[in-house]
Amino acid sequence: MIEVERVGRSFTVGRRRARRTVHAVRDLSFTVEAGEFVGYLGPNGAGKSTTIKMLTGILAPTSGRVEVAGLDPTRRRTALARRIGVVFGQRTTLWWDLPLRDSFELIRHLYKVDQSVFRSRLEELTALLDLSAFMGTPVRQLSLGQRMRGDVTAALLHDPAVLVLDEPTIGLDVVSKAAMRGFLRRLNAERGTTVLLTTHDMGDIEKLCRRVMLIDHGRLAFDGTLDDLRATAPGEESIEDVVARLYTGRSTTHAGDGLDTSKD
Amino acid sequence: MVRTYLLLAWTWLRASAQYPGPLITMAIGSFAVNMLDVAAIWVIFEHTRSLAGFGLDEVMFFYGTSSMSFALSDMLFGNVDRLSQHVKAGTFDTILIRPTSAFVQIAVDRFGVHRFGRIAQATVVLAVALPRLDLSWDRAWMIPLMILCGIVIFASIFTLGGAMQFLLTDAPEVANAFTYGGNTLTQYPLSVYGGELVRGVTFVVPLAFVNWQPALFVLDRQDPFGLPYWLRFAAPVAALALAAVAMLAWRAGIRRYRSTGS
Ligand SMILES: Nc1ncnc2c1ncn2[C@@H]1O[C@H](COP(=O)(O)OP(=O)(O)OP(=O)(O)O)[C@@H](O)[C@H]1O
Ligand SMILES: [Mg+2]
Numbered sequence: 001m002i003e004v005e006r007v008g009r010s011f012t013v014g015r016r017r018a019r020r021t022v023h024a025v026r027d028l029s030f031t032v033e034a035g036e037f038v039g040y041l042g043p044n045g046a047g048k049s050t051t052i053k054m055l056t057g058i059l060a061p062t063s064g065r066v067e068v069a070g071l072d073p074t075r076r077r078t079a080l081a082r083r084i085g086v087v088f089g090q091r092t093t094l095w096w097d098l099p100l101r102d103s104f105e106l107i108r109h110l111y112k113v114d115q116s117v118f119r120s121r122l123e124e125l126t127a128l129l130d131l132s133a134f135m136g137t138p139v140r141q142l143s144l145g146q147r148m149r150g151d152v153t154a155a156l157l158h159d160p161a162v163l164v165l166d167e168p169t170i171g172l173d174v175v176s177k178a179a180m181r182g183f184l185r186r187l188n189a190e191r192g193t194t195v196l197l198t199t200h201d202m203g204d205i206e207k208l209c210r211r212v213m214l215i216d217h218g219r220l221a222f223d224g225t226l227d228d229l230r231a232t233a234p235g236e237e238s239i240e241d242v243v244a245r246l247y248t249g250r251s252t253t254h255a256g257d258g259l260d261t262s263k264d
Numbered sequence: 265m266v267r268t269y270l271l272l273a274w275t276w277l278r279a280s281a282q283y284p285g286p287l288i289t290m291a292i293g294s295f296a297v298n299m300l301d302v303a304a305i306w307v308i309f310e311h312t313r314s315l316a317g318f319g320l321d322e323v324m325f326f327y328g329t330s331s332m333s334f335a336l337s338d339m340l341f342g343n344v345d346r347l348s349q350h351v352k353a354g355t356f357d358t359i360l361i362r363p364t365s366a367f368v369q370i371a372v373d374r375f376g377v378h379r380f381g382r383i384a385q386a387t388v389v390l391a392v393a394l395p396r397l398d399l400s401w402d403r404a405w406m407i408p409l410m411i412l413c414g415i416v417i418f419a420s421i422f423t424l425g426g427a428m429q430f431l432l433t434d435a436p437e438v439a440n441a442f443t444y445g446g447n448t449l450t451q452y453p454l455s456v457y458g459g460e461l462v463r464g465v466t467f468v469v470p471l472a473f474v475n476w477q478p479a480l481f482v483l484d485r486q487d488p489f490g491l492p493y494w495l496r497f498a499a500p501v502a503a504l505a506l507a508a509v510a511m512l513a514w515r516a517g518i519r520r521y522r523s524t525g526s
Contacts, residue, residue, distance in 0.1 A: 011522055045525075053523055058360045060519050074519070081363035093358040097374075098279050109271050110364050 001162055001194045002032040002055060007064030008218075009050055024050040026218040028064070032196060034161070037188045039209030040198045043247045047218040048198040052166050055196075056086050069161055082111060085155030089167035092147055093154060094139045100150050101135045104157060111158035118157065125153045128183055145176040152180070156187070163187070165197040169204055181207050202240045214246055222246060268364050269340075269372050276375035287378040294381035301451065302327065302389060316455035322483055323453065324393035328386055329407070329475040330450040333414025334443075335382035337422065340415070341371045342379075345425035345439045354524045367514060370426070403482050409499070410478035414450075416503040417474050420510035421446060427510070430517035442469065450474045455488045462489050470502035 009025040025047040032038055042048050053059040054066055057073035057080055066073055069083040086093065094103045108118045126132045129149040134142060142150060148168065155163060168184075169177050185208055187193050199205065205212060205226070212229050214222035222229065226239075233242045280287055305327060309320045318326070347370055350356040359369045394407075425439020446469070454462050454476040465471040472495075480487055481496040 049525070053357070056361055058357050059521070059523055077360065078363045078365070081361055086361045088357070091354055091358065093361060095275075095279075098275065102275060102279065106272070106275055110268065110362055 001034045001036070001069060002030075002196065003065075003067040004028055004030050004051075004055075005065040007051075007054065007061045007066055009047075009054060009059060009062050023218050025054070025061075025215075028215070028218070028220055030213060030220060030223060032194060034194050035188070035192045037185075037195045037208055037210055038197075039205045039212045040196055040215065041205065041212060041243060042198075042215040042221075046215045048215060049166055050218075051215070052086075052164055052196075052198065055164055056080070056084065082158060083161050085158070085160040085163040087148075087151050087155045087163070087165040087168050089148065089165070089170040092139060092151055094147070094150055096140050097138055099136050099138050100131070100142075103139065103150070103154060107154055107157050113158050117159075121157055121159065122153070125156060128186075129153055130179070144171045145173065148172065148176075148180070152183070159191075160193070162194045162196070165195070167198055167200070169199060169201050177201075177203070184208060202238070202243060206239055214243070216247065265365055265368055269368050272369065272372040273375040276372065277377070280374075280376040284377070287376045290378035291381035291384075294378070295385045298331070298382060298385040302385075316453055317485075317488060318453045318455070318483075321393050321396040324389055325397060325483070326453050326475055326479060327451045328390035328393050329411055329414065329479065330447060331382065331386035332390060333411050333474055334418050334447040335386045336411070337415045337418035338443075339379040339383060341419040341422050342443075343373050344371050344419075344422045345429070345443060347426040348429040351429060351521070352524075356521065357523055360518075360521075366518060367423070397483070399482065403484060406478050406482050410473075410475055410482075413478070413499040413503040414474040416507050417470060418443060418446065420503070420506040421469075423510035423514050427513035427517035430521050446471045446474070450476065453479075459489050463491075466491065466495070470506055473499040473502040 007025060007028045008023065011022045011024060012019060013022055014020055028047075028051065040048055040051070050059065054061050055068050055073060057077035060074040068080060071080045071083070073080050094100070095106065098106070104122060107113075108115075113121070126135070129152060131146075131149050131153060134146050134150070137146075139147060139150065148171075152165075152168065163184075165184075169180055172180060181204065184195060184197075188195050195208075197204065197208075209226065211225060212222065213220060214229075222232065229246075230236075230239065230242055233245045236242045236245060302324075305320070305323055308315060309323075313319065315323050344367065347356070350359065350370065350373075356366075356370075359366050362369060399407075421439070421442045425443060428439060449457075449465065450471055454465070454472060462472065462476075466473075466477070477495050478497075478499050479485075487493075487495075
């Protein structure tokens with residue numbers, strides 16, 4: 001469903017003399033099969049969002065090959081948009097000044113979703129995500145959690161085969177977080193939607209992801225199941241400590257234990 | 265594409281109808297400000313009977329056709345040269361994940377009644393100037409065509425300006441020199457300018473085809489710069505050529521889009 005082959009993306013930053021190249025992603029390869037639920041981890045600035053932008057056709061890779069749902073995202077961006085759903089936790093994809101209802105109606109037209117299919121789908125999603133009270137509210141007046149639910153609904157109205165989420169649980173309270181997780185798990189289990197999500201919340205990973213990929217400095221540092229991940233650092237108690245150890249190359253709980261497992 | 269444009273425009277219009285005050289004020293404001301241009305032309309003709317070889321009604325014809333093309337182009341596509349705002353705010357990312365042209369989405373963004381102010385003004389000017397010119401249909405058929413070509417030329421310049429902003433987020437000022445500058449330039453007969461400039465806007469940035477060359481045909485005038493007669497009919501070719509360049513630049517711009525860190 002998602003194929004990434006030796007992909008790199010760099011940015012030139014700074015002006016004139018201070019100009020330098022930032023390698024956000026380098027030589028990245030992985031494959032995600034249909035129906036998988038994958039967590040994409042990495043410290044701040046590791047290249048997670050950059051990868052997601054390449055998967056969705058927002059950014060063109062500087063090198064390598066990307067294929068999502070059988071399409072090259074850069075060349076077939078609009079065709080791909082019909083087959084994937086995208087959620088950015090940091091930024092809404094809805095129209096800021098429009099009420100939710102209007103946003104959803106627009107999406108129905110833009111994605112050419114059949115009227116009756118749309119109705120039942122919207123009903124189902126608003127019930128599952130508890131949105132019906134906010135349908136007439138302009139997006140800018142929604143709270144973060146309400147907006148996020150609106151964004152997830154918007155990303156799923158056209159029933160995409162793949163759902164890509166960049167930090168979907170950021171800023172959510174414990175109840176909303178649990179509801180969002182329950183929803184995503186059901187979506188993956190019942191509809192078979194392939195899900196790839198980035199997060200800094202290890203709860204998301206433990207509760208949702210059968211597979212974890214970890215990226216550091218733009219390179220894939222780990223790819224395996226949750227148990228494989230735990231096995232990389234036998235001494236650590238929580239998954240958070242395991243991941244912190246992978247990020248830093250040191251134990252955060254046992255000071256001075258300097259085993260380097262992340263760098264290649 | 266046209267359907268998408270209309271759909272989005274309608275949605276924005278409805279949304280803006282909830283707070284109509286500021287937008288209507290803006291529409292009236294732009295009507296009034298542009299009417300000052302017309303007053304300026306009148307003042308000129310208080311002191312002289314012709315401007316670079318053209319009478320008041322003819323100058324009003326130049327003014328009206330240029331304004332009409334520009335107003336329609338600005339209404340439909342003018343937002344494209346405000347692309348850098350979307351790029352800086354990161355909202356362009358969300359435009360790219362929709363299954364429809366990014367160009368259409370940017371062009372129609374925040375469509376509102378304020379975009380109609382200029383059109384009203386251009387309509388008034390043309391409605392006054394055209395009957396006084398007493399044109400016959402064997403020449404007047406060119407008028408709708410020249411306005412259409414003008415729309416395409418201005419739209420292409422807006423698009424080129426937008427495409428530049430994928431690379432330089434500070435580019436809008438440069439682009440404005442060509443769009444708003446081009447509008448001002450073509451509001452007067454080009455005979456008020458020097459030959460060098462006129463050759464430049466004929467063969468490099470084809471602003472002469474917004475109205476000058478076709479108007480020479482409509483008004484049945486000699487070209488004061490002695491350029492070939494067939495240029496009077498070349499507006500569609502010039503407009504399409506510029507549009508093709510603009511489209512390629514836009515595509516290249518999107519490929520170079522870098523988003524923002526998040
Ligand atoms: N548009 C851009 N221009 C310049 N540099 C960028 C741009 N986008 C990202 N970068 C750089 O690329 C690197 C990876 O950024 P990215 O946003 O992918 O990180 P991330 O893994 O999503 O981090 P976070 O967890 O903080 O969201 C960073 O060093 C960042 O500074
Ligand atoms: Mg990020």
